Amino acid sequence: MKPILKIRNISKSFHGIKALDDVSMDIYPGQVSVLVGENGAGKSTLMKIISGVYTQYQGHVIYKDKAIDFNSPKDAQENGISIIHQELNTIEGLTIAENVFLGREFRNKFNFIHYRKMNQATRNYLSKIGLDVAPANKVGDLKVSEQQVVEIAKALSFDAGIIIMDEPTSSLTGSEKDALFKIIADLKSRGVAIIYITHKMDEIKHIADQVIGLRDGKMVGQLPAKGLTKDQIIRMMVGRDLTDGFKRSSCIQDTEIMSVHGITQSIPGEKQRYKMQDVSFSLNKGEVLGVFGLIGAGRTELLEALFGVNTADLKGSINVNGKPAKIKHVKDAMNAGMGLVPEDRKLQGLILEMQVMENMSITSLKNLSSVGFIHKKKEKSLAAEYIHKLSIKTPSAFFTTQKLSGGNQQKVVLAKWLEINPGVLLLDEPTRGIDVGAKFEIYKLIDDLAKQGMGIMMVSSELPELLSVADRIMVMCEGAVTAMFNKQEATEEIIINAALPKK
Amino acid sequence: MEKNDLLKNLGKFQSLIALALMVILLTSMTDRFLTTDNMWNVLRQISVNLCISVGMTLVILTAGIDLSVGSILAFSGAVAAGLLKNGVALQNANTFIGFTAFGAIVGALLAGYTLGWFNGLMVTRFKVPAFVATLAMLTIARGFTMLWTGGFPITGLGETFAFIGTGWFLGVPMPVWITIIIVFAAHILTTKTVIGRHIYAVGGNETATMLSGVNVKRVKIFVYTIAGVLAAVGGILTTSRLDSAQPNAGLTFELDAIAAVVIGGTSLSGGKGSIMGTVQGALVIGILNNGLVLLNVSPFWQQVVKGLVILLAVILDKLNTQKTD
Numbered sequence: 001m002k003p004i005l006k007i008r009n010i011s012k013s014f015h016g017i018k019a020l021d022d023v024s025m026d027i028y029p030g031q032v033s034v035l036v037g038e039n040g041a042g043k044s045t046l047m048k049i050i051s052g053v054y055t056q057y058q059g060h061v062i063y064k065d066k067a068i069d070f071n072s073p074k075d076a077q078e079n080g081i082s083i084i085h086q087e088l089n090t091i092e093g094l095t096i097a098e099n100v101f102l103g104r105e106f107r108n109k110f111n112f113i114h115y116r117k118m119n120q121a122t123r124n125y126l127s128k129i130g131l132d133v134a135p136a137n138k139v140g141d142l143k144v145s146e147q148q149v150v151e152i153a154k155a156l157s158f159d160a161g162i163i164i165m166d167e168p169t170s171s172l173t174g175s176e177k178d179a180l181f182k183i184i185a186d187l188k189s190r191g192v193a194i195i196y197i198t199h200k201m202d203e204i205k206h207i208a209d210q211v212i213g214l215r216d217g218k219m220v221g222q223l224p225a226k227g228l229t230k231d232q233i234i235r236m237m238v239g240r241d242l243t244d245g246f247k248r249s250s251c252i253q254d255t256e257i258m259s260v261h262g263i264t265q266s267i268p269g270e271k272q273r274y275k276m277q278d279v280s281f282s283l284n285k286g287e288v289l290g291v292f293g294l295i296g297a298g299r300t301e302l303l304e305a306l307f308g309v310n311t312a313d314l315k316g317s318i319n320v321n322g323k324p325a326k327i328k329h330v331k332d333a334m335n336a337g338m339g340l341v342p343e344d345r346k347l348q349g350l351i352l353e354m355q356v357m358e359n360m361s362i363t364s365l366k367n368l369s370s371v372g373f374i375h376k377k378k379e380k381s382l383a384a385e386y387i388h389k390l391s392i393k394t395p396s397a398f399f400t401t402q403k404l405s406g407g408n409q410q411k412v413v414l415a416k417w418l419e420i421n422p423g424v425l426l427l428d429e430p431t432r433g434i435d436v437g438a439k440f441e442i443y444k445l446i447d448d449l450a451k452q453g454m455g456i457m458m459v460s461s462e463l464p465e466l467l468s469v470a471d472r473i474m475v476m477c478e479g480a481v482t483a484m485f486n487k488q489e490a491t492e493e494i495i496i497n498a499a500l501p502k503k
Numbered sequence: 504m505e506k507n508d509l510l511k512n513l514g515k516f517q518s519l520i521a522l523a524l525m526v527i528l529l530t531s532m533t534d535r536f537l538t539t540d541n542m543w544n545v546l547r548q549i550s551v552n553l554c555i556s557v558g559m560t561l562v563i564l565t566a567g568i569d570l571s572v573g574s575i576l577a578f579s580g581a582v583a584a585g586l587l588k589n590g591v592a593l594q595n596a597n598t599f600i601g602f603t604a605f606g607a608i609v610g611a612l613l614a615g616y617t618l619g620w621f622n623g624l625m626v627t628r629f630k631v632p633a634f635v636a637t638l639a640m641l642t643i644a645r646g647f648t649m650l651w652t653g654g655f656p657i658t659g660l661g662e663t664f665a666f667i668g669t670g671w672f673l674g675v676p677m678p679v680w681i682t683i684i685i686v687f688a689a690h691i692l693t694t695k696t697v698i699g700r701h702i703y704a705v706g707g708n709e710t711a712t713m714l715s716g717v718n719v720k721r722v723k724i725f726v727y728t729i730a731g732v733l734a735a736v737g738g739i740l741t742t743s744r745l746d747s748a749q750p751n752a753g754l755t756f757e758l759d760a761i762a763a764v765v766i767g768g769t770s771l772s773g774g775k776g777s778i779m780g781t782v783q784g785a786l787v788i789g790i791l792n793n794g795l796v797l798l799n800v801s802p803f804w805q806q807v808v809k810g811l812v813i814l815l816a817v818i819l820d821k822l823n824t825q826k827t828d
Contacts, residue, residue: 307714309713309714329718330713330714330715330716331716331718333716334716340714342711342714347708347710347711348710348711348714349711349714350708350711351703351704351707351708351711351712351774352707352708353707353774353775354703354704354707354774358700358703358704362700362704362712362715362717363715363716365697365700365701366697369696369697372696372697372698373695373696373697374695374696374697374700376695416715
């Protein structure tokens with residue numbers, strides 16, 4: 001088969017640091033090429049070159065036998081190369097059709113938008129990929145998974161030869177994932193080449209025709225997916241063998257550190273529907289309690305309620321260290337000895353423009369100051385201590401947090417909570433979007449903290465992760481706790497079963 | 504590389520370079536610019552704008568805006584003048600309260616404090632967007648000023664009060680002293696204190712700051728209140744210098760303040776900037792105003808030039824940040 005895209009000897013540097021070094025690969029029509037590599041391996045740089053974002057580089061990209069010379073992403077799109085970013089680029093206030101044809105709307109003879117024609121065309125594209133929604137619906141009213149399909153429809157409307165998908169399943173539920181894979185299979189049969197970036201092993205096994213590995217900007221290999229083992233793929237990503245999964249032994253102590261009774265919160269304005277319904281559980285010192293649930297199961301809402309965020313109409317009681325804790329604000333939760341590593345570290349966890357040190361100290365400025373004046377020396381030495389303890393890779397404590405890698409950013413978030421020495425640590429998807437190597441470091445850290453006697457609640461969508469890190473796994477569905485499993489009895493199958501809505 | 508580094512470093516001092524260029528140009532083009540009298544004059548004129556701009560910087564650092572400072576300035580100035588001249592007559596209790604200059608100043612500061620606090624309350628408790636809340640206060644405070652003064656200037660305020668705006672201390676005009684103290688205090692506040700750190704944090708990422716246990720509402724109420732108080736200081740200085748509280752005082756002063764903040768490199772989206780930047784920005788605007796007058800440029804053209812300078816400053820700033828990325 002003839003490749004639709006040939007990448008030859010691409011190199012690209014930023015400020016003298018090589019992001020890509022002599023990378024060559026072939027992409028074939030009607031195939032899914034999975035691109036793997038840790039964060040910082042050069043995947044996104046390469047994709048930005050292909051999709052016309054970066055126009056300065058060494059080497060050649062040959063698309064349909066012609067060397068490409070795109071001067072903008074729009075240019076690339078019009079030539080049939082579309083990229084679907086992890087963060088979707090749809091405009092919520094516009095309709096589906098307006099999104100699909102943004103910037104090239106059909107006009108009628110008065111030069112007004114020809115909505116009927118535009119909606120008709122959009123309906124065609126949507127039906128091709130099996131989304132049964134009216135094109136005049138606002139995109140903001142759609143589910144995330146459907147918004148993603150709108151982007152795919154948009155790509156199709158450009159007669160896309162190549163569609164690049166950057167971790168497309170990161171915010172999808174199981175059934176939505178299956179629907180996406182169906183669409184991908186359909187696109188393949190139409191001869192579209194898919195470049196698919198992911199960290200997830202099960203997805204690679206499921207959809208890959210070939211796997212391409214990048215590491216530190218260099219090619220590690222381009223291999224057919226058939227017959228490739230999990231270990232081989234991991235080796236392509238991290239360049240070292242990882243034992244299958246992370247192992248830790250229990251260090252649960254007898255004392256209870258937190259107990260929660262009957263947490264209930266109704267959805268504002270709706271009496272009969274609940275964000276959380278009668279949630280009760282307990283957590284011991286040294287225990288890691290995993291929390292699993294599909295999107296919308298109420299996991300994040302539970303952590304936030306415990307931590308004093310959105311506490312309106314919250315019923316139930318929380319005991320920390322044997323004492324009832326009245327938690328109305330974040331400060332109350334902190335005073336009770338809790339810390340929260342939120343789901344989205346960029347939006348909720350960090351002040352990206354600020355220094356590593358400033359992000360770390362924000363929770364403990366009170367202890368680092370007298371009469372309102374910050375002791376810069378104390379602040380700096382505390383930051384240095386935690387940079388060392390968590391082996392955070394940063395040039396200095398004064399470095400801008402934005403420029404750190406995802407894993408190191410997450411460690412900064414962890415550091416700011418460890419500084420106040422909480423008895424209970426709430427972790428919401430602590431390894432989302434960080435690479436395999438950094439994930440293992442975070443697991444190790446969780447283990448260390450549990451050994452020191454901290455009680456840890458860990459929400460995660462990745463079952464293998466929960467199965468290897470958690471001592472018990474609590475399963476939620478539609479705001480209620482549906483099951484609680486000990487590590488020994490838990491399997492992926494029974495957990496997912498408990499997480500599915502019973503109708 | 505070296506050339507880039509040089510450009511980058513030049514970028515950091517862009518307002519200083521602009522200042523130096525303006526001083527050199529004006530010195531060579533007119534012999535009245537670089538005289539002691541004119542220099543004090545410029546600094547005295549800048550001092551009111553700078554007082555307001557310091558408060559504005561704090562508000563903008565939290566990603567807010569305060570459009571009401573000009574009106575609060577007018578109202579506070581009028582309160583000071585009114586208390587001093589007429590006192591307060593409580594007809595029901597059949598008592599009259601007279602005010603010393605000091606009492607009148609305290610009254611004016613309290614007025615600024617209250618209106619600024621009210622702005623903060625609207626922005627936090629009732630989640631009114633800062634632009635709207637302070638736009639409303641712009642007309643409310645102007646209305647109060649008219650009600651308080653009846654639309655006529657209050658004049659003849661006495662020598663003690665006039666000293667604040669016109670007096671000299673150790674060879675430096677009083678308004679300049681007052682402004683230096685405010686700038687110094689605000690600089691310390693933003694660079695060395697916990698509340699200063701919180702101001703940057705709120706502007707940088709409000710959600711993350713809230714989730715770190717910082718009382719975001721308190722920080723916001725603080726900056727709007729300070730902005731109100733500093734507008735009152737501006738009002739006292741203006742009233743004292745003119746020996747008169749004008750009902751139309753401070754019109755469009757908020758625009759000059761925002762301009763000083765922006766020229767000084769503070770980002771309107773919050774989290775980035777400094778008081779010292781604002782000082783440079785206020786100097787640029789002050790010297791520009793002074794220079795254009797000395798060069799006999801028509802007031803109409805002065806406005807056009809000022810607008811162009813604001814645009815230029817922001818464009819240069821954008822180019823710089825792009826280069827550093």
